[in-house]
Amino acid sequence: MTPQEIEIGFVDDRIDEIKMNDLDADLYCLHVKTEMAPRAYELADQLRAAGKTVILGGLHVTYRPEEAKQHADVVFIGDAEGIWQQMLSDYEAGSLKPFYRREQPVDMSEVPIPERSIYDAYSYSNPCxxxxxxxxxxxNCAGCPIPFAYGKRIRFRPLELVEQELCHFPSPTIYITDDNxxxxxxxxxxxxxxxxxxxxRFEKPSSWASAIGLPRRYDDAFMRLAKEAKVHSIYNVLYDSLSNRAIAGDPKALDRFREIYDRYGEAGIQIWMSVYVGTDEHDHGIADKVLSFLQKVDAQLVEFVIPTPFPETPLWHKVIREGRLLHTRWEDYDGLHSVYRPKHFAPEELEELVRGLWTGFYCTHPYIFDRDDVKVLLNS
Ligand code: SF4
Known part of the structure; x- marks a missing residue:
């Protein structure tokens, strides 16, 4: 998006040490996720105190632009393509606007190929x-901010452009971030x-992010395509009704669940499970049910997550309507903290229960952390 005559760089606060005195750029653009918002705001404040111009973008500031503006010169709301160039011109002219927002979501054919030379995949434990x-x-899944931020229809990138992008793909593994x-x-x-x-055709192994719910496609033709494409894993959030029934021990749901997982297993595709614990349907028996379910489906790689009401999601509006939101300390919106009052637990009880699931499951699967595909997940 940035014209070539402008020098750009990339720093990841999770792995790079940021030394304020060494930073000498004119413009700083920080990508803000909800649980990282306090840290992003802290960095933004420090940069502005040092006289730098700060731009904030990303999902969190898209649903909290006024909050973000207190820490930034400019806030980007939603897609930045097409208006980023306008912002750069405004900066040069000394006439930056406080907010930049497109009238319409960007057409995916207008999204340029990212400048990946500034991103060193090999800084991470498994390069992808x-x-x-x-x-x-x-x-419109309960806790998901995507429809609010990016719209309720899917905009696809033309495959000719995806092909161009893959021709210059710099790492041996692809992580496909799309949910759908x-x-x-x-x-x-x-x-x-x-x-x-x-x-x-590109013969690079890929992992896929996923939506909530089980994969809907698992017929022979589709599984053959996925295998030929070297898809080696998908990430699956078990928050749908079939998964919930299977976890609760319903034999029919469990059989169906196994059938789908077996199809993927036969194609050599590992499913990383993300199990939500502490929904309104769950009571104190849920931990035993989850561990028993994972044993029955021979789960290898699982994360345990407390439902999080990200702003403007259906879950956010529900817990506010019901007077159950406890606070907006964003650093706790990380899936490990109970930020709204659960129906059948005290918040601390639920957090303790989820910590117990992590240790209960992984003390019987400690070898998992040595696997390359697990390192990709931990990176992402
Ligand atoms: S399918 Fe994925 S992207 Fe779509 S609403 Fe559900 S969680 Fe969000």
């Missing part, structure tokens, strides 16, 4: 690079199939 082929989502490819059913099947055919 990230590919995004769509934005927006037709679903395996999950939103037949209407998007042709695009997903063509994407898999394209990936097969």
């Amino acid at each position: 690079n990230y590919l995004q082929v769509s934005r927006g989502c037709v679903l 490819m395996f999950f939103t059913g037949d209407s998007y099947a042709p695009y997903t199939d063509d994407l898999l055919r394209l990936l097969a």
